[in-house]
Amino acid sequence: MEALELTPEELRVLGSLVEKELTTPEQYPLTLNALVLACNQRSNREPVVNLGEETVLSAVTSAKTKSLVRFVHPSHGRSALRYAHTLADALDVSQRQLALLAVMILRGPQTLNELRIRTGRMAEFSDLNDLERELSRLSGLETPLVERQARRPGQKEDRYAHLLGSEAAGASPGWDEPAREEWARPAPIEPRSIEARSIAARSDEMSDLAQQIEQLREEISQLRIELSDLRRQLGD
Numbered sequence: 001m002e003a004l005e006l007t008p009e010e011l012r013v014l015g016s017l018v019e020k021e022l023t024t025p026e027q028y029p030l031t032l033n034a035l036v037l038a039c040n041q042r043s044n045r046e047p048v049v050n051l052g053e054e055t056v057l058s059a060v061t062s063a064k065t066k067s068l069v070r071f072v073h074p075s076h077g078r079s080a081l082r083y084a085h086t087l088a089d090a091l092d093v094s095q096r097q098l099a100l101l102a103v104m105i106l107r108g109p110q111t112l113n114e115l116r117i118r119t120g121r122m123a124e125f126s127d128l129n130d131l132e133r134e135l136s137r138l139s140g141l142e143t144p145l146v147e148r149q150a151r152r153p154g155q156k157e158d159r160y161a162h163l164l165g166s167e168a169a170g171a172s173p174g175w176d177e178p179a180r181e182e183w184a185r186p187a188p189i190e191p192r193s194i195e196a197r198s199i200a201a202r203s204d205e206m207s208d209l210a211q212q213i214e215q216l217r218e219e220i221s222q223l224r225i226e227l228s229d230l231r232r233q234l235g236d
Contacts, residue, residue, distance in 0.1 A: 001091070001143045004066070012039045014068060015105035017085040018098055019044070022122035024178035029072045029082035029223030032057060043199065092147060097134055098226045099123035101162050109149055109159035127205065132187070135160055 008012070016038035021028045030038060042048050051059075063069040068090055068182045072082040088098050099122035104110055107118065111156050112128050115135075117170040138146040139160075149159045 003143050004164045005065075006068075007059065007062070009055055010063045010066075010068075011105050012045075012049065012051065013056060013059045013163055014063060014087060015102050016041075017069070017083065017088060018102040019106060019122065020124070021085070022095070022099055022102070029084035031080045032060075035060065035083055044106060093138070093145070094134075096123040096125070097138055097145075100131070100138070100160075101136060101164070103158065103172050104146070104162040105164065108163040111157040112158055113157075117158065124194055 020038055035055050041050050046103055060069055070084050072084055099119040103118045116131050146160055149161055151158050
């Protein structure tokens with residue numbers, strides 16, 4: 001497999017799709033609106049960005065041309081086109097490895113402890129040694145997907161980073177101006193207090209709720225169409 005060189009927008013789209021598949025499978029695949037919300041989520045994202053609908057659509061379409069995304073056409077009562085990733089097949093990785101990659105894609109280089117905590121909703125690792133073995137498999141592939149970064153001055157632990165592409169600010173043409181400004185900002189400090197963690201969790205829940213509302217609207221619209229068809233058949 002050749003090394004991938006994905007844009008920041010493609011990475012955000014793919015990471016968001018993986019995260020939602022593993023944490024809220026009942027809402028997956030995602031509509032465009034739900035995908036935009038997932039990309040711009042204010043919790044579990046570093047940096048936080050403000051991608052427009054056109055930017056997300058362009059990124060997901062570009063990822064499809066690289067066989068990393070598939071379009072799911074309306075069926076089973078759904079009326080909107082949806083999007084699903086194909087990273088597991090394209091990279092030949094397990095669900096646990098996919099969860100590790102998603103966290104690194106969405107939050108940048110991570111320590112072992114950070115990875116274990118932040119993959120908690122997506123995968124299960126018995127201990128840090130178990131997690132480290134999966135990282136070793138990813139870094140030991142013919143085309144490595146992960147690298148271990150030596151600690152920098154002021155850091156206490158080595159970190160692990162994905163090797164799927166560049167995340168430099170404004171790396172892609174057509175990047176939204178508000179998003180470029182957000183991307184260039186330093187990553188926010190990890191919330192420490194119980195109150196701050198609670199606010200971050202509520203923000204995540206609100207994003208998931210918005211996606212559920214979008215799905216319900218779609219289902220109601222489809223029910224109205226089916227009811228109208230039934231009335232016509234009954235001669236009402």
